[in-house]
Amino acid sequence: MGFGPMMSSLMRNKTGAILVALQIAVTLAIVINSLFIIMQRVEKMNRDSGIDVPNVIITDVRGFGDDFNVVDSISNDIELIKSIPGVIAATVSNHAPLTGSGSGTGLRTVADETVVPVGTARYRWSEEGLDALGVELARGRNFYPEEVQYILPTSNSAAPASILVTQALADELFPDEDALGKTVYWGSLEPSTIVGIIDHMHGSWVNWSKLGNVVVQPGKPAYTNNRYIIRVQPGMRDEVMPLIEQRLGESNRRRVVKDVRALEDIAARSYRRDRGMAIVLTVVISFLIGLTGLVIVGLSSFHVTQRTKQIGTRRALGARRIDIVRQFMLENWLITTAGAALGVILTVAVAYWLEVSFELPRLDWRYLPGGIVVLWVLSSIAVYEPARRAASVPPAVATRSV
Amino acid sequence: MLEMSRIQKIYRTELIETHALRDLSLSVGDGEFVAVTGPSGSGKTTFLNIAGLLESFENGSYVLDGRNVAGLNDDQRSEFRNRKIGFIFQSFNLIPDLNLYDNVDVPLRYRRLPAAERRARIRRALETVGLASRMKHLPAQLSGGQQQRVAIARALAGEPAMLLADEPTGNLDSAMAHQVMDLLEEIHAAGATIVMVTHDPDLARRAERNIHLMDGRVALEDYSTGAADLPPQPADRERLVARA
Numbered sequence: 042m043g044f045g046p047m048m049s050s051l052m053r054n055k056t057g058a059i060l061v062a063l064q065i066a067v068t069l070a071i072v073i074n075s076l077f078i079i080m081q082r083v084e085k086m087n088r089d090s091g092i093d094v095p096n097v098i099i100t101d102v103r104g105f106g107d108d109f110n111v112v113d114s115i116s117n118d119i120e121l122i123k124s125i126p127g128v129i130a131a132t133v134s135n136h137a138p139l140t141g142s143g144s145g146t147g148l149r150t151v152a153d154e155t156v157v158p159v160g161t162a163r164y165r166w167s168e169e170g171l172d173a174l175g176v177e178l179a180r181g182r183n184f185y186p187e188e189v190q191y192i193l194p195t196s197n198s199a200a201p202a203s204i205l206v207t208q209a210l211a212d213e214l215f216p217d218e219d220a221l222g223k224t225v226y227w228g229s230l231e232p233s234t235i236v237g238i239i240d241h242m243h244g245s246w247v248n249w250s251k252l253g254n255v256v257v258q259p260g261k262p263a264y265t266n267n268r269y270i271i272r273v274q275p276g277m278r279d280e281v282m283p284l285i286e287q288r289l290g291e292s293n294r295r296r297v298v299k300d301v302r303a304l305e306d307i308a309a310r311s312y313r314r315d316r317g318m319a320i321v322l323t324v325v326i327s328f329l330i331g332l333t334g335l336v337i338v339g340l341s342s343f344h345v346t347q348r349t350k351q352i353g354t355r356r357a358l359g360a361r362r363i364d365i366v367r368q369f370m371l372e373n374w375l376i377t378t379a380g381a382a383l384g385v386i387l388t389v390a391v392a393y394w395l396e397v398s399f400e401l402p403r404l405d406w407r408y409l410p411g412g413i414v415v416l417w418v419l420s421s422i423a424v425y426e427p428a429r430r431a432a433s434v435p436p437a438v439a440t441r442s443v
Numbered sequence: 444m445l446e447m448s449r450i451q452k453i454y455r456t457e458l459i460e461t462h463a464l465r466d467l468s469l470s471v472g473d474g475e476f477v478a479v480t481g482p483s484g485s486g487k488t489t490f491l492n493i494a495g496l497l498e499s500f501e502n503g504s505y506v507l508d509g510r511n512v513a514g515l516n517d518d519q520r521s522e523f524r525n526r527k528i529g530f531i532f533q534s535f536n537l538i539p540d541l542n543l544y545d546n547v548d549v550p551l552r553y554r555r556l557p558a559a560e561r562r563a564r565i566r567r568a569l570e571t572v573g574l575a576s577r578m579k580h581l582p583a584q585l586s587g588g589q590q591q592r593v594a595i596a597r598a599l600a601g602e603p604a605m606l607l608a609d610e611p612t613g614n615l616d617s618a619m620a621h622q623v624m625d626l627l628e629e630i631h632a633a634g635a636t637i638v639m640v641t642h643d644p645d646l647a648r649r650a651e652r653n654i655h656l657m658d659g660r661v662a663l664e665d666y667s668t669g670a671a672d673l674p675p676q677p678a679d680r681e682r683l684v685a686r687a
């Protein structure tokens with residue numbers, strides 16, 4: 042059947058066609074916008090953290106008793122941990138990155154309280170800290186061992202002379218200058234000098250837009266609760282974790298091992314809402330695509346049944362099987378394309394609404410042609426079986442049916 | 444034009460075999476107008492379907508317009524139907540969503556004729572049946588007799604070698620039936636070969652030759668005046684055959 046007659050035939054049987062076109066339009070709008078959100082979440086989860094996440098172990102310990110010697114305990118623990126085969130480096134630290142908990146601060150480039158400080162995550166670790174996270178120093182130097190002191194709850198926390206900052210923080214502090222060697226001021230306006238620049242490293246809060254801002258002070262926090270960051274050789278993590286638990290547990294009865302966890306698991310937990318959203322949306326779009334496929338199968342099957350006699354007549358008048366298949370495919374293509382055209386408008390409208398109400402980034406327009414092609418393919422697959430059934434209507438139906 | 448010899452057709456279902464045609468032999472010459480009569484279930488439609496390549500047959504041979512059709516595949520049969528045969532059905536079989544013009548166009552599109560030629564043929568065919576002025580109308584806006592005339596136009600537009608009609612007046616009152624019959628006679632007078640199945644002895648008499656089928660065989664042929672008055676036949680069509 043030609044294009045023109047098919048259009049006029051469709052226009053006389055609008056209801057089903059319009060419903061399917063609407064279904065396709067809604068599917069396109071939801072699938073494209075969801076896919077866009079999924080891709081953003083996936084990109085977010087796959088960001089480079091600058092840290093050797095798969096090979097880092099975080100261990101939390103807690104000492105108890107009045108005469109607990111925290112400094113001895115920490116130095117023994119670190120020594121013991123480093124004696125386990127496979128361990129590359131270990132440090133005590135106030136916090137660990139990607140965990141969702143940490144401490145933050147603001148830095149200024151001038152000693153003036155009226156200047157708005159630049160926000161950043163703040164860590165304290167020893168000269169082994171960089172190595173314990175697998176973080177690269179881009180320029181400058183690491184802490185000297187003599188700069189690293191135990192920081193007891195009682196000690197007064199004067200600002201350290203030397204600090205490390207990430208390149209991201211350095212760029213925000215000194216957009217037009219080299220930050221290396223520069224002085225920055227803490228909230229109390231005490232100065233510190235930037236002695237090294239970390240190439241790239243994520244801080245504690247994965248949902249913070251300035252996740253890459255990190256400042257590191259030299260020091261070994263020595264409190265009742267302490268946290269160790271340990272890095273092992275690739276592939277050794279799962280072997281080393283139980284050994285840490287076991288050896289630390291045996292070595293000192295005044296100190297309990299609260300938790301030995303892979304940083305990978307901790308980070309996955311921090312990203313669980315993103316992953317959850319991606320999974321839910323994937324389920325939604327799979328369901329929707331399946332439903333749309335079924336609706337198309339349903340409508341075209343209905344059309345086939347409804348038109349059995351017409352199909353037989355067409356066959357009697359000289360249509361080959363392929364002509365019948367083509368008729369149904371073409372008709373379905375017209376409905377799909379009409380739906381997709383409407384769907385493009387709907388997609389853009391939904392994208393605009395998401396952009397305005399949820400501050401999502403603007404939809405990448407390249408998703409649209411991709412989505413339309415997917416729907417074309419989907420609808421062709423869905424209509425194929427009904428169309429084949431139509432083609433197998435025997436021509437004798439023309440004379441046999443009333 | 445049409446040469447059938449010892450054609451057999453058996454319909455098989457789960458339980459029964461129906462011998463619809465038993466060694467049917469008959470021929471129709473070029474330009475002939477033949478009426479096929481016979482009691483219900485005698486195999487008239489079956490014969491017409493086989494003649495029009497709508498159905499296959501088991502034994503025997505069938506030569507249509509000089510061609511042995513036994514070896515044709517499905518696509519070739521479609522093409523053969525499209526080029527050689529014009530069908531006229533009892534219930535008209537117009538496509539309800541298409542206007543008269545597009546209805547007549549259906550077989551021409553399957554033949555992939557150029558648009559200009561299709562247009563000329565559709566116009567001519569609709570003029571022949573006197574409905575050119577209504578070509579934008581839908582079938583439902585026409586009377587039964589008019590619809591059947593459109594169906595005849597559709598059959599004529601392809602300029603077939605042979606028109607096959609299965610009770611073309613069966614759904615029409617007698618006035619309209621006579622109009623349609625007049626039209627068929629006109630077409631025949633212009634040279635067309637027509638095979639028409641009918642129950643109506645009056646209409647059958649207007650054909651040049653009557654073939655009376657009974658129980659899947661030719662019971663009587665009458666070249667002179669038309670159908671003979673035969674006594675009604677006992678129902679003797681289906682044989683129950685228990686399958687192994």
Ligand SMILES: Nc1ncnc2c1ncn2[C@@H]1O[C@H](COP(=O)(O)OP(=O)(O)OP(=O)(O)O)[C@@H](O)[C@H]1O
Pocket residue numbers: 454455456461462463481482483484485486487488489490680681
């Ligand atoms: N598809 C089929 N399956 C099984 N049996 C069939 C089928 N089509 C026809 N028959 C049987 O074949 C026999 C001949 O049928 P046919 O339709 O040719 O008769 P007919 O002469 O056209 O009858 P009528 O005057 O009622 O139209 C009948 O017994 C019929 O029941």
Ligand SMILES: [Mg+2]
Pocket residue numbers: 487488489609
């Ligand atoms: Mg019949």
